[in-house]
Amino acid sequence: MIEFKKVKEKKDALFEQRIGKVLPIYNAETGRLILPNKSFDNIINSARNSAPYLSMLIDKWPDVTVALGTKSPETVFSDLLKHIQPLSLFELNITLRHVKQKVHLLAALCDLAGVWDWTQVCQYLSDFADRAMQMLITAIAQDMEFDGTQDNPVPGLFVLALGKYGACELNYSSDIDLIVFYDPERVKLPNPARAERTLIRFVRKLMRGFDEVSEHGYVFRTDLRLRPDPRATTVAVSTRTAERYYESLGQNWERAAMIKARAVGGDRAVADTFIKDVLTPFIWRRSMDFHAIDDVHSIKRQIQGGANPEDIKAAGHDVKLGVGGIREIEFFVQVQQLILGGRNPQLRTRRTIEGLQVLAEGGFTDPESARILQDNYAVLRNAEHRIQMYADEQSHTWPKDDKQRKQLTALSGYEDVEKFEANLKRTFLQVHHIYRDLFAGAEDLSTKKGSLVFTGVEPEAITLQTFAEYGFERGSEIWQIMADWLGGRMPATRTERARELLTRLAPRIIEACGATGTPDIAFFSFAEFATKLNAGVTLFSLLLQQPTALSSLIDMLAMAPKLAQQLSARPNLIDALTSPEFFNAKMKITPNCYSALIPADTDFETTMNIVRRAVHEDQFMFTARLLRRTNPTGAGEILSNIAEAAITALLPIAAKEAERIYGPIKGDFAVLGLGKLGGRELSLQSDLDIMLIYEDGANSSDRDTFNKLTRRIITSLSSITAEGMLYEVDMALRPSGRAGPLAVSTSAFEKYYCEDAWTWEFMALSRSRVVAASSPEFTAKLENVTAKTLQIKNYGDDLAKDVLNMHQRLQNEKPGFGIWDIKNTAGGLRDIEFIAQFLILKHQPKIIPPATLDMLALVRDEKWLTGALVRTLLKTARFYHTLQQVLAITVSGNFDPDTAPISVKNLLVSATQEQSFETLEQNYIGVCAEISDAFRQIIR
Structure with a gap:
């Protein structure tokens, strides 16, 4: 280790004069730069005492300070570069790391002494990077036995430097931004059949040569992410791929980055051609419309805002990315270059x-x-x-x-x-x-x-x-x-x-x-x-x-x-x-509102799309308002009215289409709604339970014709068109279920319920209503038929047994997915519906309302249950309907509180007017238990 007193003895007068200056300092009073004098010892001491890294370098590489005593800094730098020679890859990696540290020490001392200004420091650091790049490419090409020359070790492959390295403005501890390109028509490799894999290996070796950390240190951290679409492309990018990318997807910030692009290694002729033919037209555009110019402005406008600049402090401030930092100056230049450089080549610096x-x-x-x-x-x-x-x-x-x-x-x-x-x-x-x-x-x-x-x-x-x-x-x-x-x-x-x-x-x-x-x-x-x-x-x-x-x-x-x-x-x-009125205007859904939208002589496909578009708009309006107001009261009725209007509009069009294909349809027909459609309790997740019933007689078409009509109706509701689908359709509740014909005549309907129907089918029929029909007269007739049908059976003591058997069967076949399966869980909505339908069939009132809440209101009015019990059933049914409507809008699949978004939980809390979701869940579990008890108490 050479002592620093010996270093001082070897300094010559010229160096004493040059090194006796330090970094220019900004004088706030004069607005000028000043150059105070200090001795070399002071420079060394300042570096040693103020920077742990420099202190380590001073101790590790005394030959640098010794050399500065007899040679100019430029000569010392030149000598250091000469040490980087074509060696084995192993030896070169060690040499580069040692020389890098010496260059760092040299640059730091000359910087602190004011011998080199910042531009010279950056230039020398960049020159070292260029030399390292050249030697690494040569050594790796030799190691991989590429068919190249000393001047062009890998024909067809080249390396572009961007950012500060591309501009020869490397700072003291810069990453170097690189892109490795290759021309697939000109690259020469030992095994052309595995070209891409070979080039990837080459690039990875090159990057390791720079950034792999060993006991000798590292050379430069590298970054290859400025290449086109870095998550989709390999580390070696084909020039064809790059050209396509820059022509179609290249962004303005990439244009700005490419302003500084410089070929630093590899095949310079191919690199020059690529820069001229691909990058130059990508970066420099002679004509730009208003929108393109505005988008360039966005590079600058994204980094405005935030805190008041007057409030910033130097301590903790980012001198590169912070307010008033290096990047703002660079963007100031680059944004104007992008806009003006196409017509003003002098700006392309x-x-x-x-x-x-x-x-x-x-x-x-x-x-x-x-x-x-x-x-x-x-x-x-x-x-x-x-x-x-x-x-x-x-x-x-x-x-x-x-x-x-x-x-x-x-x-x-x-x-x-x-x-x-x-x-x-x-x-x-x-x-x-x-x-x-x-x-x-x-x-x-x-x-x-x-x-x-x-x-x-x-x-x-x-x-x-x-x-x-x-x-x-x-x-x-x-x-x-x-x-x-x-x-x-x-x-x-x-x-x-x-x-x-x-x-x-x-x-x-x-x-x-x-x-x-x-x-x-x-x-x-x-x-x-x-x-x-x-x-x-x-x-x-x-x-x-x-x-x-x-x-x-x-x-x-x-x-x-x-x-x-x-x-x-x-x-x-x-x-x-x-629309300003969107959230406030009252939704007016009438049975014929969609029919009015269909022009005369509109074909089947167009009609389906018209109705779908209108239904989706109304469902969206309903959803938006429910989310805004979080009050689901009446939601089931609104959604049921939408479905009814859709069926009303599509039924005659489906009949017309069936007649076009199969011939005339004689006789009346109607769509009977059951389940949630019948009870006006639809949610956005509900399917449509329907049944097509037709008038049979001497002048009516046969069953096969009405079956074909039914298929057209199903198509009109459930097929996927350009406007999507309307509803899933379920016709399993028709007589004989899926084993029976699609369309049912009135006589077959009456006969089936008189002779063959199960108790559960009467329960389902209790929630039926005519949704749409070919004539008002047939609507009235069918309503009379269904009402009479519900009066014909004497259930006796078998009613409770049949209901319990059906309840158990559903529990076995469709068990709830958990406590939050509001319909199927024990004590859930299904239990309330069974209670209401059981009481309706037991007492057989002349007028049966299809909605569960209306059934329970009738139970209350007729005093078939105690007032307190009916109030519990009514309150809980409304509570369940509220939960169902909110979850139908917000959740796809099953609701799991443990994984559900907090926004959904908050909406449930708001809709049910609870204090918190925890309170809501406790109340929900409690009422489920109450309904289970009520079910066992009532149906026995």
């Missing part, structure tokens, strides 16, 4: 400082603003270097720790921490004020709580912090989804215009999700909706023009995630949210 210069010289930027940004860029890059010299970490944050603040201030040539940090803050503010005024009139794409940046390959800390401010817990996932959308990786954003619109919409989506109280649920529900859209321009335009529609949509999706799939199939329904 890689380096930020040069970009500011040509913007000023060309009259595109105020010269004084350009000068201020140039000066402050130097201040910020120097501060960044000091941060990274401290521990060789890729950090850009000025420390909060008092000791580190003092150490980095000393490395910057200051003694007074507060004064230095005040100057830093002044720099941040000057930069931000100029940056903020660029496109000052443009729409802000940040949010009230902070910046949202969806460019690049990973989320920035400021964006994740903004997500956290809005209550998101899965910010990284959300960022990736948004970045994928903006990268065209879903059908709705395949077009450039759609991506431009979504860029403007993105912050509003995040704010709207944050306002729901369950932001993660809201976003992922919106994501399910958005990813299934076939197109996005129309919808995104609507949501931008109608902010209330966006907030209403996201509110609904947060409360009812299952809506996502429905709405993505029919996004036109969202138009309704733009």
Whole structure:
């Protein structure tokens, strides 16, 4: 180990003169840079005392400081590069790591002494990276026995550097951003049949040569994620793949990144051709429409907003990404380059400082603003270097720790921490004020709580912090989804215009999700909706023009995630949210409301679509209002009226279609509704229990004709068209069930119930009503037939036994999935329905209401049960109906409280007016027990 007193003895006069200067310091009073004198010993001591990493390097590599005593820094650097020679890959990896540390020490000492300014430091670091790249490619190609030359070790393959490396502006501890391309027609490999696999191995070896950490250290951290579609492409990208990507999906932030692209290794001729033929037209566009220019602006506008810049402090501030940081200056240049560089080739410069210069010289930027940004860029890059010299970490944050603040201030040539940090803050503010005024009139794409940046390959800390401010817990996932959308990786954003619109919409989506109280649920529900859209321009335009529609949509999706799939199939329904009266106007569903929408002579397919569109709009309106008001009272009746109107509209059209195919249909016919349709208790998950009954007689068509008509009716209701499906249809409740004919004549209907029907079939018939018919006269006749049928049987003592047997059979065949199976659980809705139907059949009133609540009201009025017991049954039935309606809207499949979104639980609590979900669940379990007891008490 050489002692530093010996180092001092070897310094010559020239070096004493050069090294006796330190880093330029910004003087706040004069607004100029000053160069105070210090001795070399002071530089060494400052480095040793203020930066653990530099202290280690000084002790480890004394030959660097010795060399500086006899040679110029440039000569020392040149000598270091000469040590990097074509060696074995093993030896080269060791040499590169040693030389890297020596270059770091040399650059740091020359930087701290003011011998090299920041641009020279960056250039020398970049030159070292170039030499390392060249030697690694050569060594790996030889190791893998590629058929190349010394000058071109891997023909057809080349490496592009982007970012600071591409611009020869590498900072002290930069990652190096690289993309490895190959021309499949020109690449020469030992085994052409396995070209891609071989190239992937080559690239991985190359990256390990740079970033693998050993006892000798590392060279550079590498990042390959700026390649086209990094999650879908391999680490070696075909030039054909790249060309297709940049032509169709390349984003503006990628254009900005490519401004700095530079070939740093491999086949330079192929690289030059690729840059000329593919990248140049991608980056530099001679003509841009308003929307394209506006989208370029978005690169800058995404990082505005957040806290008041005047409130920032240097301690803890990110000098690169924070307000007034390095990135704002770089974006200031790059955004203008993208817009103006197509017609002004002089703007196509890689380096930020040069970009500011040509913007000023060309009259595109105020010269004084350009000068201020140039000066402050130097201040910020120097501060960044000091941060990274401290521990060789890729950090850009000025420390909060008092000791580190003092150490980095000393490395910057200051003694007074507060004064230095005040100057830093002044720099941040000057930069931000100029940056903020660029496109000052443009729409802000940040949010009230902070910046949202969806460019690049990973989320920035400021964006994740903004997500956290809005209550998101899965910010990284959300960022990736948004970045994928903006990268065209879903059908709705395949077009450039759609991506431009979504860029403007993105912050509003995040704010709207944050306002729901369950932001993660809201976003992922919106994501399910958005990813299934076939197109996005129309919808995104609507949501931008109608902010209330966006907030209403996201509110609904947060409360009812299952809506996502429905709405993505029919996004036109969202138009309704733009109407001011949407949530207030009364729904008017009449039996003929859909029939009125069908023009004369409309064909069967068109009619089905007209009715489907109208039904879906009304179901959506119902859903939206229920979610807004959380009051399901009357929900079953509204949904049943919608179904009845649909059947009323489709029945004559189905008959007309059947006649077109099979010939005339003679005689009346009707659709009898049973189950929830008959009882006007439909939910959005209900199917339709129906039966087709026709008038038989001498002048009527035969059964086969009416069977064919029935099939047309089923088709009209359940087939999937361009507008989707209306309802699942179940005809199992017809006489003889699935073994019997589809259509039933009135005489066969009466005969079956007189002679063959089971008690459970009378129970089902008690909930029947005529939904639609070919004539009012046949409606009246069929109502009379069903009423008379329910009076004909004398059940006697067998009634309770039959009901209990049917109850047990259903428990065996359709057991509930758990306590939250509201219909089938013990003491659930099925038990209440059985009680009501049992009492109706037992007492056989002349007029039987088909709805369960109306049956129970009749039980109360006739005093067939005690008042208290009937009140319990009525209250619980309403409670169950409320739960069913909410869950039908919000949940697909079974409801499990342990995994259900909190938004669904909150909606249940609101709808039932309980204090909490825990209270709701306790009450629910309690009433289930009460109903089970009542069932055993009544039916015995």
